[in-house]
Amino acid sequence: MADLLEVRNVSVRFGGVQALSEAALTVRQGDITSLIGPNGAGKTTLLGVVSGAVTPTGGTVRLAGQDLSGLPIHLRAQAGVVRTFQNLEIFSxxxxxxxxxxxxxxxxxxxxxxxxxxxxxxxxxxxxxxxxxxxxxxxxxxxxxxxxxxxxxxxxxxxxxxxxxxxxxGPRLLLLDEPAAGMNNKETAGLGTIIRRIRDELHIGVALVEHDMELVMDISDRITVLHFGSVLAEGTPKEIQDNPDVVAAYLGED
Ligand SMILES: Nc1ncnc2c1ncn2[C@@H]1O[C@H](COP(=O)(O)OP(=O)(O)OP(=O)(O)O)[C@@H](O)[C@H]1O
Ligand SMILES: [Mg+2]
Incomplete structure (x- = not known):
């Protein structure tokens, strides 16, 4: 069976900024995959490429084997790709x-x-x-x-x-851009439980961008690390925590 989401070789330029260079992301059916990396690494841009908000200069985006390239945002949403925003967007x-x-x-x-x-x-x-x-x-x-x-x-x-x-x-794939931002510890723990239930009870795939490492390590099945627009590492939470390149680039940054 094809993976739920397969992003391959995606590059994005904003004027003089190379936001993504040959980036990749896979979300398997029934998985929570987190996308982490320092500020400016390209995480939000990559979610934008998947949702259709950002047009890449190259690369492919597939949902359950179907090529989404060229589809506008609303048709991708109808196909089941739905996102939330880093800067909360609700109707107040x-x-x-x-x-x-x-x-x-x-x-x-x-x-x-x-x-x-x-x-x-x-x-x-x-x-x-x-x-x-x-x-x-x-x-x-x-x-x-x-x-x-x-x-x-x-x-x-x-x-x-x-x-x-x-x-x-009615998503098949939820793209969550820093859903825990601004939450206290108790709220973040509650959010973790909800995201798990989205996976386990509703069988929706989740791509999670998040800076809260405790949450990421706790609920992710797989983690992709972006650094300067490219994939630095991919693996289980344990593999990512033990990866010296990741520690140097990111986890040790504080
Ligand atoms: N619309 C835009 N126009 C110009 N540059 C942009 C635009 N969006 C993002 N960038 C630049 O692209 C790079 C990647 O930005 P992006 O927002 O994807 O990073 P991020 O990993 O989500 O960072 P953060 O953790 O701070 O949210 C940054 O250098 C950013 O300044
Ligand atoms: Mg971002």
């Missing part, structure tokens, strides 16, 4: 439930006309999407916050809300 003037419903709407089975005319199909679908969104809020532990304005939630809960919204759009 909507409730928690409404935020998650915007994710579910991608799968809506009604047309614009249905929604304008409030046809029975619209009403039925809207109910289904609301239930699906509630299910995702429950999954991340925010069910009782459904009617709270997103901007009124503590930061850690806003991060979980963004995750719930991404899950509502």
């Amino acid at each position: 003037n909507m409730t928690a439930l409404e935020n998650v419903m915007t994710g579910a709407h991608m799968k809506a089975g009604y047309s614009m006309l249905d929604s304008l005319l409030h046809t029975p199909r619209f009403t039925r679908e809207e109910k289904r999407l609301r239930e699906l969104a509630m299910e995702k809020l429950e999954f991340v532990g925010l069910a009782e916050r459904r009617d709270a304005l997103a901007s009124d939630l503590p930061y850690g809960e806003q991060r979980l809300l963004e995750l719930a919204r991404a899950m509502a759009s």
Whole structure:
């Protein structure tokens, strides 16, 4: 069986900056793969290449064997590639439930006309999407916050809300860009449990970009280390921790 995500030989230039040089990333079916590396290594750029937000100068991106090259963001999302953002992107003037419903709407089975005319199909679908969104809020532990304005939630809960919204759009592969940023230790531990359950109960592949090494070492099946836009190492958490190049380039950096 093909790997869920296979990124090969991807290069990206931003003006004078070579952000990625022949970078690679693999997420196997049912795995959490973390992408780590120092600031500016190219992690967010690589997630952008997978989601379709960044166009590489070369290389290939495959989802379960299907070449995604040239597909725009919304078609990759429909194929099952969904991301969250390093700089939290939620709708602060909507409730928690409404935020998650915007994710579910991608799968809506009604047309614009249905929604304008409030046809029975619209009403039925809207109910289904609301239930699906509630299910995702429950999954991340925010069910009782459904009617709270997103901007009124503590930061850690806003991060979980963004995750719930991404899950509502029915991903096969979730790309998480520093989901623990700004969380305290307890929130980070809770997030780790949720990401594990995404893998184990929902069988969604996860590509995790994260600076919190405790979380990364705890939940990752595989780790890829980026350094100056290239892959420095790839392996299990143990192999990565014991790799002297990684220690020199990154883990020993503090
Ligand atoms: N849109 C852009 N235009 C110009 N340069 C960019 C752009 N996006 C990223 N870069 C540059 O590309 C390189 C890789 O950036 P990227 O954001 O992918 O790193 P990162 O590994 O995610 O870092 P961090 O850990 O700080 O989030 C950096 O040198 C960055 O300044
Ligand atoms: Mg980044």
